Amino acid sequence: MDQRMKQSIILAVDGGATKTTITLRTIQGECLFEKTTTGSNYQTIGVDAVSVILNDLLHGAYLSTKLKSIDVAVFAMAGIDTKSDLEMVTQIIEQSLQNTPFHIENLVIENDVQATLIGLVQNTPGMLLISGTGSIAFGTDGRNRFFRTGGWGHRASDEGSGYWIGRQILKGIFRAEDGLDSPTVLKKLVLEKLKINSVDQLVNWLYHPEYTNSHMASISSVLQEAISLNDEKAIRIAQSAANELFLLVNATLKKLHYDGEPFTLHLNGGILRHDTYIRNELVQFIHQEYPHIAIALCKHNPIEYIVRRAKYALKIS
C-alpha cells in the first residue's frame, strides 16, 4: 500500500467573504493540494454560486490527488450566523460532496471565525478579534461555549473595520469640502491612492457600478501616513476605531464572565496586522482594563488555523 494512504488525511476549507481556500494535507503536514478562489458567503453571493465554487474546488482536489478517503473535513464558512444558516450551508456542502467520490469519516461545518478560534485555542479559554474588511469578536470559555460580538455586516455594524474606517475617511473629506470640518490631508492621500484629481471624481468612484465593500475598505490604508503627518482627523478616526474594537473585546469578555484566569486574545485581519497605530492603541486600552490578558497577533494564513481546527477534531474524535 502507498505509504501516504496509511496517514490520516485532512481536508480544510476556509470559506471567507472575499476568498475561499481548500487544502488537502496529511496529518504530518504534507500539502497534497491547495487552491484559492473567490469568496463563498452564501448570504452575499447566493446558494447557487457557493455550490459552483465548492464543486469546482472539491473536484480539483480529487482530480489532483485521486484520494477518496478523508479522515476529517472542516468547512469553515462565513455566513453561518444562525441555526438556519447552518442548515442551509450544510445542505450546500453535502450536495457538493455527493458529486465527488470522497468518503469523509468526520465532517465539521461551522462559522469561519469560530473554526479559526478553535484552531487557535482548542479547549482553552480565549478570544479572536478580527478587523479586516469587516470586524467581529468571537470568544470561548474553553468548555464548548462561544460568544460573538459585532460582525453584523457593513450596512449597520462592523465598527473599527477597514470598511468602517474607509467610510469615516470619506465622510471626513466630504465634511471638510463643505466647510463643516477643518481641511484634512486625507483628501490628498485618497485622491493619490485612487489616481483621481478631484472630490467630484471621488463621488463618481463611490457610486461606480463596480464598487465593492473591499474598495471602500482599501481606502483605510492611507490612515497611517496621514497620522504620521499629524492629521487631526486621521488620529481621531484611528482612536475611534481602536475604541470600537476595544468595545467588541470588552462586551465579549463580559459574556464570558472573564475573571482574570489565563486568557489569550488573538488578533487578525488586515487592519490589526498592518495598522500599527490602531493596534498599539487597542493593546493599550486592553492592558489598562485587563492587565493579565495575553495578546497575540496571528502570523499565519487563515487556512493554517482551519487545518489546526481539523487536527483538533481528529484528536477528540
Ligand SMILES: Nc1ncnc2c1ncn2[C@@H]1O[C@H](COP(=O)(O)OP(=O)(O)OP(=O)(O)O)[C@@H](O)[C@H]1O
Ligand atoms: N499594508 C496595509 N496597511 C494598511 N491597511 C492594510 C494593509 N493591508 C491590508 N490592509 C487593510 O486590511 C483590510 C482588509 O483586510 P483582510 O484582507 O484581512 O480582509 P478580508 O479577509 O477581505 O475581510 P474579512 O476578514 O472581514 O473577511 C482593508 O481595509 C485593507 O485596507
